[in-house]
Amino acid sequence: MSDFFSSVADYYNYLIYIVLMVIGLYAIIAKKNLVKKIVGMNIFQTAIILFYVSIGAKRGATIPIIEHGHGEAVHGAGSQAIKAAEYINPLPHVLMLTAIVVAVATLGVALALAIRVYNRYETLEEDEILAQLREK
Amino acid sequence: MRTLGILVAALTCALLFYAMGDFPPWADPGSAAHTHVSPRYIEKTMEETSVPNAVTAVLADYRGFDTMFETTVIFAAGVVCFFILRLPKKEGPIFRRYRHTLTGMTIRVKCTRKIPPVLEEFEMIDNLWAPHDLIIKTSCRILVPFLQLFGLYVIAHGHHSPGGGFQGGVILGASMILLAISHDLRTALARMGEKVHALLCPIGVLIYAGTGALCLVLGRDFLDYGALAGILHVDPVTARSHGILIVEIGVGLAVMATMIWIYNNISSRGEYDEGL
Amino acid sequence: MIWELDLVILSLVVVAAVGAIAIKDLLGSAILFGAYSFMMCLLWAIMGAVDVAFTEASVGAGVSTVFFVAAVFRTTRRSKD
16 A cells, blocks of 8 residues: 555656646647636646656755855865765756746737737637638 | 647647656656766855855856846847837827826826826826725835845845845846836836836846856856956856856846836736726 | 645646636636646745745746736636636
8 A cells, every 4th residue: 555655656746747738738729718828828838847846856855055055164175075865956946947937928928919919809719819800 | 629629638648648657756866867967066066166056056157058048038028028019009099087186086188198297286097997095005115125125135145045036036026016016007117117127128138148258258168257256356166156146136137127027018008008 | 855745735736727727717717827836836845946936936926927917907807718
């Protein structure tokens, strides 16, 4: 039984990342409202970030800020060696940190486009916009 | 479209579940991601840059080129919002509402799109939604300076604690957005106008790229902050730490200005007269 | 890293994501997306990614929710699906 639980804990993160990604993909394709599509796009992005951060997690390690790393003591010969196994992998964090900020910038552009579309067609529904385009 | 969506989603789901078996178990210290590049970053960051926060060191020094273009992407997003919403000319007269401050009377005036100057006895109020809540206005006004102080702390203390240019810039931008929400957009624009944030945005990117170019001029590689040691009168390792701080300030300025720029454009539909 | 807490919050995240997609009111969708982002931020704090959690708390739960509310205010709350 405990075997089952530990195997669930091993792969649950990846399972949820797949579920979230599929939710986002479904929303982008099948939802007709433009703002819903943008929400779906953001959920998709967050799922990818969840995947990367899950890869970066390390058992028995602490956050990637070097302990006793202040002041001049570190330059001296007395400082103990830093072991990589004691700290979580910082590389996925760096990549995803910038990805989040770029995500909010693209969100701003997407919402600006949605507002322009609403100003022109007075609706956010994809089928109504397409119907108006066909009439012309 | 609905069936197609379900079909594509199910197909992707099946493929990803099939691939999931090859992933290493969650938080396994022996997985490939933990054994190749990152140990070098963790072990050498203190020795080479004297920055305890490994994320900041990797972000601004080891992968500085990457971060520079991320900042450029954010700047580009701000400019694109400006082009989409602000630039197209709007036609026709509009109506504005004014409140006479002495009598409390509200009048409706037909005028042009240009925002008129501030008058003594008349206060301009929003057409769509004009709440007047003293408690919210006062508490937000008290909160804003502390938020900005915290934002500056987050930028400056990113070497030793979680934080850095991106987070601090967003907090600084959020403080101005809070002012715009709790009062109105005109109050926030009087504190920080359109020209100011449109200029701060490229200045932030320029600080980043300029630091890199300065290192190039001083005879080292692009963004190799060790070259700044001669100017700053410190040893090369400390110069790297200072170089990271300069770059973080540039990132903070660019991110702050872009957040305010995008918010102003979206909330006023590009007209800059009344916001959320 | 406490994996029990991790499982609970991961399940809540899926509920918030499905809610944000399924709800008919766009303002409600924006608010649920804010809740989703905040729970993601908790998740990353649990996994030790403090910088990412900090960024998500200020960007995802703060500024992007404001952007959504501003866009919904400037367009419409109505949604057919």
